[in-house]
Amino acid sequence: MSIYKITAYLQKWNIKEVHSENRLLDNLFGRYQVDFVETVNYNCVGCEGACDLCEQCVTYSYGYNVTLLTQSEPGDPSGSVGEYNGGSGGSSSNNNDNQDECPEGQVKSPETGNCVPIEQACPDTDKTYNENTERCECIGSNKIQNSAGKCVENPCRYINLQIQNPNYTQQSNELEGKTGLKKETGYKQNKDGSQVPLNDTNNGHSLDIPVNTNTVGYMHTHLNDFLTGKIDPKTGDEELKKPIKIFSPADILKFLQIVKNSKYNGVPTHLVYGTVIASTGNYTLRFTGNPDDIIGLGSANSYRADYKKYFEEDYKNNKEKAFLHFLKDKIGINGINLYRIRDNGDIEKKIIKENGRVKTSNCE
Numbered sequence: 001m002s003i004y005k006i007t008a009y010l011q012k013w014n015i016k017e018v019h020s021e022n023r024l025l026d027n028l029f030g031r032y033q034v035d036f037v038e039t040v041n042y043n044c045v046g047c048e049g050a051c052d053l054c055e056q057c058v059t060y061s062y063g064y065n066v067t068l069l070t071q072s073e074p075g076d077p078s079g080s081v082g083e084y085n086g087g088s089g090g091s092s093s094n095n096n097d098n099q100d101e102c103p104e105g106q107v108k109s110p111e112t113g114n115c116v117p118i119e120q121a122c123p124d125t126d127k128t129y130n131e132n133t134e135r136c137e138c139i140g141s142n143k144i145q146n147s148a149g150k151c152v153e154n155p156c157r158y159i160n161l162q163i164q165n166p167n168y169t170q171q172s173n174e175l176e177g178k179t180g181l182k183k184e185t186g187y188k189q190n191k192d193g194s195q196v197p198l199n200d201t202n203n204g205h206s207l208d209i210p211v212n213t214n215t216v217g218y219m220h221t222h223l224n225d226f227l228t229g230k231i232d233p234k235t236g237d238e239e240l241k242k243p244i245k246i247f248s249p250a251d252i253l254k255f256l257q258i259v260k261n262s263k264y265n266g267v268p269t270h271l272v273y274g275t276v277i278a279s280t281g282n283y284t285l286r287f288t289g290n291p292d293d294i295i296g297l298g299s300a301n302s303y304r305a306d307y308k309k310y311f312e313e314d315y316k317n318n319k320e321k322a323f324l325h326f327l328k329d330k331i332g333i334n335g336i337n338l339y340r341i342r343d344n345g346d347i348e349k350k351i352i353k354e355n356g357r358v359k360t361s362n363c364e
């Protein structure tokens with residue numbers, strides 16, 4: 001997560017005007033936290049006589065830090081913190097939150113920018129201040145910050161456990177041998193760990209994934225390019241099918257449906273998965289956001305035209321890039337994470353950087 005502190009003018013707690021050199025993303029309004037900082041200086045302390053003997057008896061100042069939460073991913077070092085201190089009103093502005101140096105025993109809170117005792121630097125009880133990185137970090141090696149700054153289970157750990165679990169690898173190995181078929185194969189996993197074969201639909205072009213409250217996840221193949229046997233009447237050539245070897249809109253929707261169910265069915269959200277197995281690489285999705293945010297989705301069909309455009313025009317020849325941009329622009333739900341599982345078992349997290357390129361980082 002990148003935190004941008006910006007100067008803003010507020011009226012009745014609403015942002016009226018933003019002054020910032022940072023390029024702000026669209027739809028950012030509404031995703032802000034405002035921390036008011038009030039300072040009252042009693043200038044006449046120690047004065048003899050009336051206050052008006054002092055230049056100014058009381059200096060009252062206030063400023064505010066507006067923290068906008070962007071959609072960039074946690075742990076992205078390119079998400080540098082641009083600091084713009086709160087605007088100020090009142091008779092003067094003498095907040096000390098502009099100081100780089102804090103008094104002995106205090107640190108600058110990454111959350112508010114103010115100098116505070118180290119134990120108060122991170123208001124969230126599940127975070128601790130790291131003096132080396134000068135950031136608030138989640139307590140516990142299995143936790144990471146999600147895009148909203150909340151500490152959640154690290155999906156890397158659970159993918160790693162999954163690909164070592166024989167209940168899973170037996171089927172995933174089997175599917176790896178079936179990407180050369182002319183129809184997709186797959187399994188869905190129930191809460192008890194059992195893997196249930198999926199039935200194909202649409203003449204084998206896709207699989208029916210009957211999600212219910214017992215479902216934890218699914219895995220299925222996306223096929224190699226293959227000749228369909230149909231002859232194009234115009235060219236006389238046999239039709240070559242080139243399936244997209246990463247999640248389809250229907251796959252994304254199924255995954256999100258399982259995530260949504262996890263609010264009620266006792267399946268831990270961090271265990272929910274959707275996996276595509278293809279000869280060019282295996283991909284898996286994990287969710288680290290808030291299941292309540294999964295709203296306003298269309299049907300799989302309603303995404304078809306955009307999906308095609310992203311993969312065949314806008315980001316042709318780069319399916320990861322096409323997929324991640326599609327996810328961000330068209331699905332628009334925070335917390336869907338894409339991972340690639342390499343043949344040697346290495347797990348890579350894929351995100352799009354602010355410049356729109358794909359960033360690959362290794363799961364530790």
Ligand SMILES: [Zn+2]
Binds near residue numbers: 222248
């Ligand atoms: Zn699929």
